[in-house]
Amino acid sequence: MKYSYTNYYKNPKQDNAMFQVAESLFPEGMCETAFEKITSWPDYKQTDLIELDDFAKEMGVAKIYYKDESTRLNLGAFKALGGAYAVQHVLEQRELNGDDSPLTVCTATDGNHGRSVSWGAQQKNIPCHIFIHAGVSEGRAKILAANGATVHRIDGNYDDSIAACIKMAEENGWQIVSDTSWEGYNEIPTQIMAGYTVLAAEEIEQLEALNVMPTHIILPAGCGGMAGALIAYYWKHWREDLPQIIVMESDMSDCVLESMQRDKIHLVDIVDETLMAGLSCGEVSELAWPILRYGASHVITVGDEGVKEMMRYLAKSEGNRPNIEGGECSASGLITLKTFVDNPELAESANINENSVILMLGTEGATDPELYKEIVG
Numbered sequence: 499m500k501y502s503y504t505n506y507y508k509n510p511k512q513d514n515a516m517f518q519v520a521e522s523l524f525p526e527g528m529c530e531t532a533f534e535k536i537t538s539w540p541d542y543k544q545t546d547l548i549e550l551d552d553f554a555k556e557m558g559v560a561k562i563y564y565k566d567e568s569t570r571l572n573l574g575a576f577k578a579l580g581g582a583y584a585v586q587h588v589l590e591q592r593e594l595n596g597d598d599s600p601l602t603v604c605t606a607t608d609g610n611h612g613r614s615v616s617w618g619a620q621q622k623n624i625p626c627h628i629f630i631h632a633g634v635s636e637g638r639a640k641i642l643a644a645n646g647a648t649v650h651r652i653d654g655n656y657d658d659s660i661a662a663c664i665k666m667a668e669e670n671g672w673q674i675v676s677d678t679s680w681e682g683y684n685e686i687p688t689q690i691m692a693g694y695t696v697l698a699a700e701e702i703e704q705l706e707a708l709n710v711m712p713t714h715i716i717l718p719a720g721c722g723g724m725a726g727a728l729i730a731y732y733w734k735h736w737r738e739d740l741p742q743i744i745v746m747e748s749d750m751s752d753c754v755l756e757s758m759q760r761d762k763i764h765l766v767d768i769v770d771e772t773l774m775a776g777l778s779c780g781e782v783s784e785l786a787w788p789i790l791r792y793g794a795s796h797v798i799t800v801g802d803e804g805v806k807e808m809m810r811y812l813a814k815s816e817g818n819r820p821n822i823e824g825g826e827c828s829a830s831g832l833i834t835l836k837t838f839v840d841n842p843e844l845a846e847s848a849n850i851n852e853n854s855v856i857l858m859l860g861t862e863g864a865t866d867p868e869l870y871k872e873i874v875g
């Protein structure tokens with residue numbers, strides 16, 4: 499089946515000089531500190547970078563490298579690097595300030611971020627409240643509750659769950675640990691983004707060990723926090739050799755693309771929920787926005803058509819490749835590449851051809867086990 503796309507934006511603003519805004523995201527030493535602390539956690543282990551030679555052949559590109567986050571810290575998604583790290587940061591700051599008042603943390607989530615925060619809170623015996631929206635599956639809610647969190651289900655979409663979380667935090671004096679940022683709320687999301695860069699540091703080390711330089715990197719975006727963090731980190735490392743960055747979104751929550759087209763943050767009202775639950779976010783993170791604005795070479799939005807097919811494709815071993823547990827969001831890189839290849843005007847626009855070396859991110863494993871089983875069998 500040929501994959502189609504809903505919308506595509508080639509970024510005329512991508513410009514290395516302007517792109518130095520990425521420099522200002524992380525204060526000196528912040529990513530290095532995150533790396534030191536996270537890599538010293540007892541459960542830390544580098545995740546695999548897997549070559550998808552079979553898929554590369556089918557797509558007519560030179561190489562594909564797939565970073566498999568399904569085994570990340572036993573939490574099944576890259577988000578493990580952010581939320582739990584931010585909980586640790588909050589505790590360390592309180593200790594520094596001599597603050598020993600009772601602490602309760604809270605966040606809104608469509609699953610994976612909340613899992614990370616609740617896991618981090620559970621390790622430290624801190625009460626935790628998690629706000630989920632109507633579309634979050636019962637399977638995901640159960641996992642949050644199993645981590646000891648009080649789960650509040652809110653009518654409406656992800657952005658409604660954020661509003662409810664902020665209101666309850668104000669009323670009860672809870673500490674919000676959000677992965678998205680807004681005016682006046684930046685410190686914790688910056689730490690979360692610094693946590694995510696551990697993944698980019700691993701990728702760079704793994705690619706360099708193979709003596710490989712990617713030509714294109716595909717990043718999925720919800721609020722864009724992860725994409726923004728990784729682009730900033732890649733920029734610090736590669737500078738003007740930065741590969742082309744392709745940001746992909748669900749067409750049901752296309753806040754990055756809509757903002758790019760308007761050249762300012764635009765709130766998207768999510769009406770339908772994508773299967774790629776982690777991408778269902780209607781507003782770009784304020785911290786990520788300037789980096790995406792200048793750092794994303796291409797933004798593409800797609801429907802859910804390819805999600806199940808690509809999850810099943812990953813689950814089957816092919817040649818020397820092991821079977822990969824790829825959750826709904828992990829299909830995003832494969833769908834995006836196939837969409838570019840299936841539509842010659844896109845392939846040409848992004849210069850994707852037989853010489854291309856693609857780095858993609860499998861951001862989660864079976865984080866909703868029941869749904870995964872239903873789809874993959």
Ligand SMILES: Cc1ncc(COP(=O)(O)O)c(C=O)c1O
Nearest residue numbers: 610720721722723724776861862
């Ligand atoms: C599995 C997965 N992939 C990708 C994303 C998108 O990350 P961000 O919201 O930082 O853009 C999320 C966010 O929750 C996620 O859970």
